[in-house]
Amino acid sequence: MDNDTASSSERSDFVRDIVAADLREGRIDSVVTRFPPEPNGYLHIGHAKSICLNFGVANEFGGRCHLRFDDTNPVKEEQEYIDSIEADVRWLGFDWGEHLYFASDYFEQLYEWALHLIREGKAYVDDLAADEIREYRGTLTEPGRESPWRERSAEENLDLFERMRAGEFENGSRVLRAKIDMASGNINFRDPVVYRILHSTHPRTGDAWCIYPSYDFAHGQSDAIEGVTHSVCTLEFQDHRPLYEWFIANLPVPSQPHQYEFARLNLTHTVLSKRVLLRLVKEAYVRGWDDPRMPTLSGIRRRGFPAEGMRDFAGMIGVARADSVVEVEMLEHAVRSVLNRTALRRFAVLDPLKVVIDNYPEGSSEDMEVTNNPEDPSAGTRQVPFSRELWIERDDFMETPPKKFFRLSPGREVRLRSAYFITCNEVVKDEEGNIVELRCTYDPESRGGSSPDGRKVKATLHWVSAAHAVPAEVRLYDHLFASPFPGSGGRDMFDDLNPDSETILGNCWVEPSLARLPIGETIQFERLGYFCVDPDSTSDALVFNRTLTLKDAWAKLQAQGRQNTA
Secondary structure, eight states: OOOOOOOTTTOOOHHHHHHHHHHHTTSOSSOEEEEOOOSSSOOBHHHHHHHHHHHHHHHHTTOEEEEEEOOOOTTTOOHHHHHHHHHHHHHTTOOOTTOEEEGGGGHHHHHHHHHHHHHTTSEEEEOOOHHHHHHHHOOSSSOOOOOTTTTOOHHHHHHHHHHHHHTOSOTTSOEEEEOSOTTOSSGGGSSOEEEEEOOOOBTTTBTSOSEEEOHHHHHHHHHHHHTOSEEEEEGGGGGGHHHHHHHHHHSOOSSOOEEEEEOOOOBTTOOOOHHHHHHHHHTTSSSSTTOTTSOBHHHHHHHTOOHHHHHHHHHHHOOOSSOOOBOHHHHHHHHHHHHHHHOOEEOEESSEEEEEETTSOTTOEEEEEEESOTTOGGGOEEEEEEESEEEEEGGGBOSSOOTTOOSBOBTOEEEETTSOEEEEEEEEEOTTSOEEEEEEEEOGGGGGGOOSSSOOOSOEEOOEETTTOEEEEEEEEOOSBSSSSTTGGGOOGGGGBOTTSEEEEEEEEEOGGGGGOOTTOEEEETTTEEEEEOTTOOSSOEEEEEEEOSOOHHHHHHHHHHHHHO
16 A cells, blocks of 8 residues: 555654664564554544554554554443544555454453462552542652552452452452552552453443453553554653563563654644543534544544645654644645645635626626646646626725735726636625626637737636536634643633634535535635535535635745745
8 A cells, every 4th residue: 555655764763763773683573563542532633643653664664553442441432433543544544454453352361461460469459449549659759658458468369359350349449459669769660550440331342341451551461462563652651661561571471562652743723632622522612523623533534634644744743752842834734735736626706796797698608628737737627617697706806906906996807717808897886885796898809818919917816607606605714722822821721712713604606516526525716725525515505614725824934944044
Protein backbone atom coordinates (compact mmCIF):
# COMPACT_ATOMS: atom_id res chain seq x y z
CA MET A 1 0.00 0.00 0.00
CA ASP A 2 1.25 3.46 -0.92
CA ASN A 3 0.86 5.65 2.13
CA ASP A 4 2.70 8.66 0.70
CA THR A 5 5.25 8.07 3.42
CA ALA A 6 8.87 8.94 2.88
CA SER A 7 11.31 6.07 3.03
CA SER A 8 13.51 5.62 6.10
CA SER A 9 16.45 7.00 4.15
CA GLU A 10 14.50 10.21 3.45
CA ARG A 11 13.03 10.75 6.91
CA SER A 12 14.88 10.64 10.19
CA ASP A 13 13.98 11.13 13.84
CA PHE A 14 15.09 9.56 17.09
CA VAL A 15 12.56 6.71 16.88
CA ARG A 16 13.58 5.76 13.36
CA ASP A 17 17.24 6.07 14.36
CA ILE A 18 16.67 3.62 17.23
CA VAL A 19 14.86 1.15 14.99
CA ALA A 20 17.55 1.37 12.31
CA ALA A 21 20.30 0.77 14.89
CA ASP A 22 18.45 -2.20 16.44
CA LEU A 23 18.13 -3.82 13.02
CA ARG A 24 21.66 -2.99 11.96
CA GLU A 25 23.24 -4.32 15.15
CA GLY A 26 21.13 -7.48 15.22
CA ARG A 27 19.15 -6.81 18.39
CA ILE A 28 15.96 -7.57 16.46
CA ASP A 29 15.24 -9.49 13.27
CA SER A 30 12.26 -7.37 12.24
CA VAL A 31 10.36 -4.41 13.63
CA VAL A 32 6.94 -4.78 15.22
CA THR A 33 5.07 -1.71 16.43
CA ARG A 34 1.52 -1.26 17.66
CA PHE A 35 -1.17 1.40 17.92
CA PRO A 36 -3.09 0.71 21.16
CA PRO A 37 -6.18 2.95 21.48
CA GLU A 38 -8.64 2.73 24.35
CA PRO A 39 -12.16 2.23 22.91
CA ASN A 40 -13.66 4.90 25.18
CA GLY A 41 -13.99 7.73 22.65
CA TYR A 42 -13.25 8.80 19.11
CA LEU A 43 -9.70 9.30 17.86
CA HIS A 44 -8.45 12.87 17.48
CA ILE A 45 -5.73 14.65 15.52
CA GLY A 46 -3.13 13.78 18.16
CA HIS A 47 -3.81 10.10 17.56
CA ALA A 48 -3.16 10.66 13.86
CA LYS A 49 0.43 11.58 14.71
CA SER A 50 0.86 8.30 16.62
CA ILE A 51 -0.85 6.26 13.89
CA CYS A 52 1.38 7.74 11.19
CA LEU A 53 4.47 7.14 13.33
CA ASN A 54 3.74 3.54 14.32
CA PHE A 55 2.40 2.35 10.97
CA GLY A 56 4.89 4.50 9.09
CA VAL A 57 7.94 3.11 10.90
CA ALA A 58 6.72 -0.46 10.41
CA ASN A 59 6.12 0.12 6.69
CA GLU A 60 9.44 1.86 6.12
CA PHE A 61 11.47 -0.90 7.77
CA GLY A 62 9.56 -3.81 6.29
CA GLY A 63 7.91 -4.80 9.55
CA ARG A 64 4.32 -4.78 10.76
CA CYS A 65 2.10 -2.68 12.99
CA HIS A 66 -0.64 -4.12 15.16
CA LEU A 67 -3.94 -2.48 15.98
CA ARG A 68 -4.69 -3.44 19.56
CA PHE A 69 -7.61 -2.16 21.59
CA ASP A 70 -6.79 -1.60 25.26
CA ASP A 71 -10.24 -2.70 26.38
CA THR A 72 -9.61 -3.07 30.10
CA ASN A 73 -12.32 -0.70 31.38
CA PRO A 74 -15.79 -1.94 30.41
CA VAL A 75 -17.47 0.99 32.17
CA LYS A 76 -16.36 3.42 29.45
CA GLU A 77 -16.00 1.19 26.38
CA GLU A 78 -18.47 0.79 23.52
CA GLN A 79 -18.56 -1.04 20.19
CA GLU A 80 -19.30 2.32 18.53
CA TYR A 81 -15.82 3.50 19.50
CA ILE A 82 -14.16 0.32 18.24
CA ASP A 83 -15.88 0.68 14.86
CA SER A 84 -14.97 4.36 14.57
CA ILE A 85 -11.30 3.73 15.43
CA GLU A 86 -10.97 1.03 12.78
CA ALA A 87 -12.60 3.35 10.21
CA ASP A 88 -10.26 6.21 11.16
CA VAL A 89 -7.08 4.15 10.83
CA ARG A 90 -8.20 2.87 7.43
CA TRP A 91 -9.14 6.39 6.32
CA LEU A 92 -5.63 7.57 7.13
CA GLY A 93 -4.38 4.96 4.67
CA PHE A 94 -3.10 2.23 6.95
CA ASP A 95 -4.04 -1.44 7.36
CA TRP A 96 -3.18 -3.87 10.15
CA GLY A 97 -3.98 -6.90 8.01
CA GLU A 98 -4.52 -9.94 10.21
CA HIS A 99 -2.97 -8.25 13.23
CA LEU A 100 -6.06 -6.98 15.03
CA TYR A 101 -5.90 -7.66 18.76
CA PHE A 102 -7.63 -6.79 22.02
CA ALA A 103 -6.20 -6.74 25.51
CA SER A 104 -9.23 -8.83 26.41
CA ASP A 105 -7.76 -11.59 24.20
CA TYR A 106 -5.17 -12.00 26.93
CA PHE A 107 -7.33 -11.79 30.06
CA GLU A 108 -6.73 -15.42 31.03
CA GLN A 109 -2.97 -15.14 30.52
CA LEU A 110 -2.80 -11.85 32.41
CA TYR A 111 -4.70 -13.43 35.28
CA GLU A 112 -2.21 -16.31 35.38
CA TRP A 113 0.67 -13.84 35.46
CA ALA A 114 -0.98 -11.99 38.33
CA LEU A 115 -1.10 -15.32 40.19
CA HIS A 116 2.61 -15.72 39.40
CA LEU A 117 3.38 -12.37 41.06
CA ILE A 118 1.39 -13.39 44.13
CA ARG A 119 3.22 -16.72 44.43
CA GLU A 120 6.55 -14.90 44.11
CA GLY A 121 5.59 -12.56 46.94
CA LYS A 122 5.47 -9.60 44.53
CA ALA A 123 1.76 -8.83 44.70
CA TYR A 124 -0.89 -8.69 47.41
CA VAL A 125 -4.59 -8.10 47.86
CA ASP A 126 -5.26 -4.76 49.55
CA ASP A 127 -8.44 -3.84 51.44
CA LEU A 128 -7.75 -0.09 51.49
CA ALA A 129 -10.36 2.05 49.78
CA ALA A 130 -9.35 4.08 46.73
CA ASP A 131 -9.05 7.35 48.65
CA GLU A 132 -6.98 5.60 51.33
CA ILE A 133 -4.63 4.19 48.70
CA ARG A 134 -4.12 7.72 47.38
CA GLU A 135 -3.46 9.00 50.89
CA TYR A 136 -0.99 6.19 51.67
CA ARG A 137 0.85 6.72 48.39
CA GLY A 138 2.48 9.93 49.62
CA THR A 139 3.54 12.90 47.51
CA LEU A 140 6.40 13.89 45.22
CA THR A 141 8.32 15.09 48.30
CA GLU A 142 7.15 12.56 50.88
CA PRO A 143 7.43 8.76 50.74
CA GLY A 144 4.36 6.59 50.90
CA ARG A 145 3.23 4.38 53.75
CA GLU A 146 2.81 0.65 53.54
CA SER A 147 -0.70 -0.76 53.60
CA PRO A 148 -1.60 -2.75 56.74
CA TRP A 149 -2.50 -5.59 54.33
CA ARG A 150 0.87 -5.58 52.57
CA GLU A 151 2.31 -8.56 54.41
CA ARG A 152 -0.48 -11.03 53.84
CA SER A 153 0.79 -14.50 53.05
CA ALA A 154 0.89 -15.76 49.48
CA GLU A 155 -1.72 -18.36 50.39
CA GLU A 156 -4.16 -15.75 51.73
CA ASN A 157 -3.56 -13.47 48.72
CA LEU A 158 -4.16 -16.34 46.29
CA ASP A 159 -7.40 -17.24 48.04
CA LEU A 160 -8.64 -13.65 48.09
CA PHE A 161 -7.67 -13.00 44.46
CA GLU A 162 -9.43 -16.14 43.27
CA ARG A 163 -12.51 -15.08 45.23
CA MET A 164 -12.25 -11.63 43.65
CA ARG A 165 -12.45 -13.32 40.26
CA ALA A 166 -15.37 -15.44 41.43
CA GLY A 167 -17.34 -12.27 42.15
CA GLU A 168 -17.59 -12.51 45.94
CA PHE A 169 -16.68 -8.89 46.62
CA GLU A 170 -18.19 -5.52 45.76
CA ASN A 171 -16.64 -2.92 43.49
CA GLY A 172 -13.85 -1.03 45.24
CA SER A 173 -13.72 -3.34 48.25
CA ARG A 174 -10.38 -4.89 47.28
CA VAL A 175 -7.61 -4.50 44.69
CA LEU A 176 -4.52 -6.45 43.76
CA ARG A 177 -1.33 -4.38 44.06
CA ALA A 178 2.23 -5.06 42.99
CA LYS A 179 4.64 -5.09 45.95
CA ILE A 180 7.53 -2.86 44.87
CA ASP A 181 8.71 0.15 46.91
CA MET A 182 6.50 2.60 48.82
CA ALA A 183 9.48 4.91 49.34
CA SER A 184 10.44 5.13 45.68
CA GLY A 185 10.99 8.55 44.17
CA ASN A 186 8.82 7.39 41.28
CA ILE A 187 5.24 7.35 42.55
CA ASN A 188 4.33 4.74 39.93
CA PHE A 189 6.57 2.30 41.82
CA ARG A 190 4.63 2.73 45.07
CA ASP A 191 2.72 -0.53 44.94
CA PRO A 192 0.60 0.19 41.84
CA VAL A 193 -2.81 -1.36 41.37
CA VAL A 194 -2.68 -4.43 39.12
CA TYR A 195 -6.33 -5.53 39.25
CA ARG A 196 -9.57 -3.90 40.41
CA ILE A 197 -13.10 -5.21 40.83
CA LEU A 198 -15.61 -3.99 38.22
CA HIS A 199 -18.98 -5.73 38.04
CA SER A 200 -19.75 -4.47 34.55
CA THR A 201 -20.55 -6.20 31.27
CA HIS A 202 -17.63 -6.10 28.86
CA PRO A 203 -18.33 -5.42 25.14
CA ARG A 204 -16.42 -8.56 24.11
CA THR A 205 -16.24 -10.89 27.12
CA GLY A 206 -19.68 -10.18 28.52
CA ASP A 207 -19.93 -11.13 32.18
CA ALA A 208 -17.11 -13.66 32.14
CA TRP A 209 -14.95 -11.32 34.22
CA CYS A 210 -15.58 -9.01 37.14
CA ILE A 211 -11.92 -8.12 37.73
CA TYR A 212 -9.94 -6.19 35.16
CA PRO A 213 -6.20 -5.48 34.81
CA SER A 214 -4.83 -1.95 35.01
CA TYR A 215 -3.38 -0.29 31.92
CA ASP A 216 0.15 -0.49 33.35
CA PHE A 217 -0.16 -4.22 33.87
CA ALA A 218 -1.98 -5.12 30.64
CA HIS A 219 -0.07 -2.94 28.22
CA GLY A 220 3.49 -4.20 28.49
CA GLN A 221 2.44 -7.80 28.79
CA SER A 222 0.24 -7.51 25.69
CA ASP A 223 3.27 -6.09 23.87
CA ALA A 224 5.30 -9.09 25.01
CA ILE A 225 2.67 -11.60 23.90
CA GLU A 226 2.51 -10.03 20.44
CA GLY A 227 6.27 -9.76 20.03
CA VAL A 228 6.24 -5.97 19.82
CA THR A 229 9.79 -4.66 19.54
CA HIS A 230 9.22 -0.91 19.87
CA SER A 231 6.37 0.22 22.09
CA VAL A 232 6.14 3.90 21.16
CA CYS A 233 3.94 6.17 23.28
CA THR A 234 3.66 9.80 24.32
CA LEU A 235 5.67 11.57 27.01
CA GLU A 236 3.06 11.30 29.76
CA PHE A 237 4.04 7.61 29.99
CA GLN A 238 7.72 8.35 30.51
CA ASP A 239 7.47 7.98 34.29
CA HIS A 240 5.61 4.70 33.73
CA ARG A 241 8.47 3.15 31.76
CA PRO A 242 10.32 1.80 34.86
CA LEU A 243 7.11 0.03 35.86
CA TYR A 244 6.65 -1.28 32.30
CA GLU A 245 10.17 -2.73 32.57
CA TRP A 246 9.61 -4.07 36.11
CA PHE A 247 6.65 -6.17 35.01
CA ILE A 248 8.53 -7.46 31.97
CA ALA A 249 11.50 -8.40 34.18
CA ASN A 250 9.40 -10.11 36.85
CA LEU A 251 7.08 -12.18 34.67
CA PRO A 252 7.78 -15.16 32.38
CA VAL A 253 6.81 -13.20 29.26
CA PRO A 254 7.73 -14.59 25.80
CA SER A 255 9.57 -11.48 24.55
CA GLN A 256 11.27 -8.34 25.79
CA PRO A 257 9.67 -5.22 24.29
CA HIS A 258 11.04 -1.74 24.99
CA GLN A 259 9.08 1.47 25.50
CA TYR A 260 10.05 4.78 23.88
CA GLU A 261 8.33 8.12 24.39
CA PHE A 262 7.79 11.04 22.02
CA ALA A 263 6.14 14.43 22.41
CA ARG A 264 2.39 14.47 21.99
CA LEU A 265 0.75 16.88 19.56
CA ASN A 266 -0.45 20.21 20.94
CA LEU A 267 -2.31 22.55 18.56
CA THR A 268 -3.37 26.15 19.03
CA HIS A 269 -7.13 26.80 19.21
CA THR A 270 -7.56 23.09 19.90
CA VAL A 271 -8.12 20.82 22.90
CA LEU A 272 -7.00 17.22 22.47
CA SER A 273 -8.44 15.71 25.63
CA LYS A 274 -10.95 12.86 25.51
CA ARG A 275 -12.51 14.17 28.72
CA VAL A 276 -13.12 17.60 27.19
CA LEU A 277 -14.24 16.18 23.86
CA LEU A 278 -16.71 13.90 25.62
CA ARG A 279 -18.10 16.87 27.54
CA LEU A 280 -18.49 18.85 24.30
CA VAL A 281 -20.57 15.99 22.93
CA LYS A 282 -22.55 15.15 26.08
CA GLU A 283 -23.46 18.78 26.82
CA ALA A 284 -24.37 19.45 23.16
CA TYR A 285 -21.82 22.18 22.49
CA VAL A 286 -21.41 20.31 19.18
CA ARG A 287 -23.65 17.98 17.19
CA GLY A 288 -21.62 14.87 17.96
CA TRP A 289 -18.20 13.26 17.76
CA ASP A 290 -18.10 13.90 14.00
CA ASP A 291 -19.13 17.56 14.16
CA PRO A 292 -16.86 19.35 11.63
CA ARG A 293 -15.63 21.66 14.40
CA MET A 294 -14.34 18.75 16.46
CA PRO A 295 -10.62 17.78 16.28
CA THR A 296 -11.65 14.13 16.00
CA LEU A 297 -10.59 12.27 12.88
CA SER A 298 -14.25 11.66 12.05
CA GLY A 299 -14.90 15.39 12.50
CA ILE A 300 -12.12 16.58 10.23
CA ARG A 301 -13.05 13.90 7.69
CA ARG A 302 -16.63 15.21 7.68
CA ARG A 303 -15.23 18.72 7.28
CA GLY A 304 -13.37 17.59 4.17
CA PHE A 305 -9.76 17.26 5.29
CA PRO A 306 -7.99 14.72 3.03
CA ALA A 307 -6.08 11.85 4.62
CA GLU A 308 -3.04 12.76 2.54
CA GLY A 309 -3.00 16.20 4.15
CA MET A 310 -3.01 14.64 7.61
CA ARG A 311 -0.12 12.34 6.70
CA ASP A 312 1.80 15.27 5.23
CA PHE A 313 1.18 17.26 8.41
CA ALA A 314 2.51 14.40 10.55
CA GLY A 315 5.65 14.40 8.43
CA MET A 316 6.03 18.19 8.70
CA ILE A 317 5.87 18.32 12.50
CA GLY A 318 8.23 15.37 12.90
CA VAL A 319 8.90 13.34 16.03
CA ALA A 320 10.61 15.00 19.00
CA ARG A 321 11.27 14.28 22.66
CA ALA A 322 10.21 17.70 24.00
CA ASP A 323 6.66 19.03 24.15
CA SER A 324 5.81 22.02 22.00
CA VAL A 325 2.77 23.75 20.53
CA VAL A 326 2.12 23.67 16.80
CA GLU A 327 0.12 26.42 15.12
CA VAL A 328 -3.15 25.09 13.73
CA GLU A 329 -2.38 27.13 10.60
CA MET A 330 0.40 24.65 9.85
CA LEU A 331 -2.15 21.83 9.70
CA GLU A 332 -4.37 23.97 7.48
CA HIS A 333 -1.41 24.70 5.19
CA ALA A 334 -0.74 20.98 4.74
CA VAL A 335 -4.39 20.38 3.90
CA ARG A 336 -4.57 23.32 1.47
CA SER A 337 -1.44 22.13 -0.31
CA VAL A 338 -3.14 18.82 -1.08
CA LEU A 339 -6.52 20.32 -1.97
CA ASN A 340 -5.01 22.97 -4.23
CA ARG A 341 -3.51 20.17 -6.27
CA THR A 342 -6.38 17.69 -6.17
CA ALA A 343 -9.70 19.47 -5.60
CA LEU A 344 -11.93 20.10 -8.60
CA ARG A 345 -13.11 23.70 -9.06
CA ARG A 346 -16.81 24.53 -9.11
CA PHE A 347 -19.02 27.64 -9.11
CA ALA A 348 -21.15 28.54 -6.10
CA VAL A 349 -22.71 31.78 -4.86
CA LEU A 350 -23.16 32.07 -1.11
CA ASP A 351 -24.69 35.57 -0.84
CA PRO A 352 -26.61 35.92 -4.12
CA LEU A 353 -27.36 39.07 -6.07
CA LYS A 354 -29.31 38.70 -9.32
CA VAL A 355 -27.88 39.89 -12.62
CA VAL A 356 -30.12 40.23 -15.68
CA ILE A 357 -28.38 40.53 -19.07
CA ASP A 358 -30.79 42.66 -21.07
CA ASN A 359 -29.31 41.97 -24.50
CA TYR A 360 -29.09 38.19 -24.02
CA PRO A 361 -31.94 36.31 -25.76
CA GLU A 362 -34.81 35.48 -23.42
CA GLY A 363 -35.39 31.75 -22.91
CA SER A 364 -31.97 30.87 -24.31
CA SER A 365 -29.03 29.17 -22.65
CA GLU A 366 -25.69 27.73 -23.66
CA ASP A 367 -22.95 25.60 -22.14
CA MET A 368 -19.61 27.14 -21.27
CA GLU A 369 -16.45 25.04 -21.16
CA VAL A 370 -14.80 25.53 -17.79
CA THR A 371 -11.47 24.16 -16.53
CA ASN A 372 -11.83 21.68 -13.66
CA ASN A 373 -8.46 22.36 -12.04
CA PRO A 374 -5.80 24.72 -13.43
CA GLU A 375 -3.21 22.89 -11.29
CA ASP A 376 -4.01 19.57 -12.97
CA PRO A 377 -4.54 19.65 -16.76
CA SER A 378 -5.49 15.97 -16.70
CA ALA A 379 -8.63 16.89 -14.74
CA GLY A 380 -10.07 18.22 -18.02
CA THR A 381 -13.04 20.52 -18.41
CA ARG A 382 -16.79 20.53 -17.79
CA GLN A 383 -19.84 22.21 -19.30
CA VAL A 384 -21.57 24.86 -17.17
CA PRO A 385 -24.92 26.30 -18.31
CA PHE A 386 -25.18 30.07 -18.91
CA SER A 387 -28.42 32.05 -19.32
CA ARG A 388 -29.91 35.53 -19.26
CA GLU A 389 -30.35 35.63 -15.48
CA LEU A 390 -27.42 34.89 -13.21
CA TRP A 391 -26.43 34.92 -9.56
CA ILE A 392 -23.20 36.64 -8.48
CA GLU A 393 -21.80 37.31 -5.01
CA ARG A 394 -23.30 40.40 -3.41
CA ASP A 395 -19.91 41.68 -2.31
CA ASP A 396 -18.71 41.55 -5.94
CA PHE A 397 -20.78 44.70 -6.54
CA MET A 398 -20.57 48.20 -5.05
CA GLU A 399 -22.74 51.05 -6.13
CA THR A 400 -20.21 53.67 -5.03
CA PRO A 401 -16.88 51.86 -5.06
CA PRO A 402 -13.67 53.09 -3.43
CA LYS A 403 -10.63 53.72 -5.57
CA LYS A 404 -9.16 50.19 -5.42
CA PHE A 405 -12.41 48.28 -5.88
CA PHE A 406 -12.16 46.67 -9.34
CA ARG A 407 -15.20 44.42 -9.34
CA LEU A 408 -18.63 45.27 -10.71
CA SER A 409 -20.09 48.76 -10.29
CA PRO A 410 -22.30 51.05 -12.42
CA GLY A 411 -20.72 51.64 -15.83
CA ARG A 412 -17.86 49.18 -15.22
CA GLU A 413 -17.04 46.08 -17.26
CA VAL A 414 -15.88 42.79 -15.71
CA ARG A 415 -15.29 39.26 -16.92
CA LEU A 416 -17.51 36.35 -15.95
CA ARG A 417 -15.26 33.33 -15.57
CA SER A 418 -15.15 31.31 -18.83
CA ALA A 419 -18.25 33.16 -20.13
CA TYR A 420 -18.54 36.81 -21.27
CA PHE A 421 -17.66 40.38 -20.48
CA ILE A 422 -20.60 42.22 -18.89
CA THR A 423 -21.21 45.87 -18.05
CA CYS A 424 -23.54 47.12 -15.30
CA ASN A 425 -26.03 49.71 -16.59
CA GLU A 426 -28.73 49.91 -13.90
CA VAL A 427 -29.19 49.15 -10.21
CA VAL A 428 -32.67 48.00 -9.11
CA LYS A 429 -33.68 48.54 -5.46
CA ASP A 430 -36.65 47.56 -3.33
CA GLU A 431 -38.82 49.92 -1.27
CA GLU A 432 -36.29 49.92 1.58
CA GLY A 433 -33.47 50.90 -0.72
CA ASN A 434 -31.82 47.46 -0.79
CA ILE A 435 -30.16 46.42 -4.03
CA VAL A 436 -32.09 43.43 -5.43
CA GLU A 437 -31.01 43.28 -9.08
CA LEU A 438 -28.45 44.53 -11.58
CA ARG A 439 -29.33 45.17 -15.20
CA CYS A 440 -26.35 44.51 -17.43
CA THR A 441 -25.35 43.99 -21.03
CA TYR A 442 -22.85 41.52 -22.43
CA ASP A 443 -20.39 41.50 -25.32
CA PRO A 444 -21.31 38.51 -27.54
CA GLU A 445 -17.83 38.60 -29.06
CA SER A 446 -16.17 37.84 -25.71
CA ARG A 447 -17.41 34.26 -25.40
CA GLY A 448 -15.19 32.15 -23.17
CA GLY A 449 -14.15 35.27 -21.26
CA SER A 450 -11.61 36.41 -23.86
CA SER A 451 -11.33 39.97 -25.13
CA PRO A 452 -12.15 40.30 -28.84
CA ASP A 453 -10.18 43.52 -29.29
CA GLY A 454 -7.47 43.27 -26.67
CA ARG A 455 -9.23 45.46 -24.10
CA LYS A 456 -8.53 44.54 -20.49
CA VAL A 457 -10.72 44.22 -17.44
CA LYS A 458 -9.42 44.20 -13.87
CA ALA A 459 -11.79 41.67 -12.30
CA THR A 460 -13.08 38.17 -13.04
CA LEU A 461 -16.18 37.02 -11.19
CA HIS A 462 -17.72 33.59 -10.68
CA TRP A 463 -21.42 33.07 -11.33
CA VAL A 464 -24.23 30.52 -11.65
CA SER A 465 -27.16 30.48 -14.00
CA ALA A 466 -30.35 31.26 -12.07
CA ALA A 467 -32.39 28.93 -14.26
CA HIS A 468 -30.08 25.97 -13.67
CA ALA A 469 -28.65 26.60 -10.18
CA VAL A 470 -29.23 24.12 -7.37
CA PRO A 471 -30.15 25.45 -3.89
CA ALA A 472 -27.83 24.57 -1.03
CA GLU A 473 -27.18 25.17 2.63
CA VAL A 474 -23.58 26.10 3.38
CA ARG A 475 -22.00 25.83 6.83
CA LEU A 476 -18.99 28.03 7.47
CA TYR A 477 -16.61 26.85 10.19
CA ASP A 478 -14.05 28.64 12.31
CA HIS A 479 -11.98 27.55 15.31
CA LEU A 480 -14.08 25.89 18.02
CA PHE A 481 -12.02 27.74 20.64
CA ALA A 482 -11.43 31.46 20.06
CA SER A 483 -8.29 31.56 22.21
CA PRO A 484 -5.08 30.07 20.81
CA PHE A 485 -4.52 28.54 24.25
CA PRO A 486 -7.92 27.50 25.65
CA GLY A 487 -8.13 27.72 29.42
CA SER A 488 -4.79 29.51 29.83
CA GLY A 489 -4.40 31.94 32.71
CA GLY A 490 -6.64 29.87 34.94
CA ARG A 491 -9.76 30.40 32.82
CA ASP A 492 -12.37 27.72 32.31
CA MET A 493 -11.57 26.57 28.78
CA PHE A 494 -15.29 26.42 28.03
CA ASP A 495 -15.35 30.19 28.45
CA ASP A 496 -13.05 30.28 25.40
CA LEU A 497 -15.54 28.56 23.11
CA ASN A 498 -16.01 30.55 19.92
CA PRO A 499 -19.68 31.64 19.56
CA ASP A 500 -19.06 32.11 15.83
CA SER A 501 -17.49 28.70 15.22
CA GLU A 502 -20.41 27.82 12.90
CA THR A 503 -22.36 30.09 10.58
CA ILE A 504 -25.16 28.60 8.49
CA LEU A 505 -26.07 30.18 5.16
CA GLY A 506 -29.40 28.99 3.81
CA ASN A 507 -29.84 30.93 0.57
CA CYS A 508 -26.97 29.66 -1.54
CA TRP A 509 -26.84 28.50 -5.17
CA VAL A 510 -24.42 26.07 -6.76
CA GLU A 511 -23.82 24.91 -10.33
CA PRO A 512 -25.93 21.87 -11.33
CA SER A 513 -22.99 19.41 -11.52
CA LEU A 514 -22.70 19.59 -7.71
CA ALA A 515 -26.03 17.81 -7.32
CA ARG A 516 -24.18 14.62 -8.32
CA LEU A 517 -21.15 15.11 -6.07
CA PRO A 518 -20.62 12.16 -3.67
CA ILE A 519 -20.95 12.78 0.04
CA GLY A 520 -17.54 13.42 1.56
CA GLU A 521 -15.85 14.73 -1.60
CA THR A 522 -14.06 18.05 -1.22
CA ILE A 523 -14.04 20.60 -4.02
CA GLN A 524 -13.09 24.26 -4.34
CA PHE A 525 -15.79 26.86 -4.73
CA GLU A 526 -13.87 29.28 -6.95
CA ARG A 527 -12.72 32.38 -5.06
CA LEU A 528 -14.48 31.21 -1.87
CA GLY A 529 -12.65 28.24 -0.38
CA TYR A 530 -12.76 24.47 -0.11
CA PHE A 531 -16.07 22.77 0.64
CA CYS A 532 -17.25 19.24 1.32
CA VAL A 533 -20.63 17.59 0.78
CA ASP A 534 -22.08 16.84 4.22
CA PRO A 535 -23.92 13.60 5.10
CA ASP A 536 -26.95 15.72 6.03
CA SER A 537 -27.47 16.28 2.28
CA THR A 538 -30.52 14.78 0.60
CA SER A 539 -31.63 14.58 -3.02
CA ASP A 540 -33.72 17.70 -2.38
CA ALA A 541 -31.37 19.68 -0.13
CA LEU A 542 -27.60 19.86 -0.55
CA VAL A 543 -25.47 20.75 2.47
CA PHE A 544 -21.84 21.83 2.17
CA ASN A 545 -19.26 22.28 4.93
CA ARG A 546 -16.47 24.78 4.45
CA THR A 547 -13.26 22.84 4.85
CA LEU A 548 -10.95 25.87 4.73
CA THR A 549 -10.76 29.32 3.22
CA LEU A 550 -8.33 29.94 0.38
CA LYS A 551 -6.17 32.25 2.49
CA ASP A 552 -3.06 30.48 3.82
CA ALA A 553 -1.93 32.35 6.93
CA TRP A 554 0.87 29.92 7.78
CA ALA A 555 2.41 30.05 4.30
CA LYS A 556 2.31 33.85 4.45
CA LEU A 557 4.07 33.87 7.84
CA GLN A 558 6.70 31.48 6.52
CA ALA A 559 7.31 33.69 3.51
CA GLN A 560 7.64 36.76 5.73
CA GLY A 561 10.10 34.89 7.93
CA ARG A 562 12.27 34.00 4.94
CA GLN A 563 12.25 37.63 3.83
CA ASN A 564 13.23 38.83 7.30
CA THR A 565 16.21 36.47 7.45
CA ALA A 566 17.41 37.13 3.89
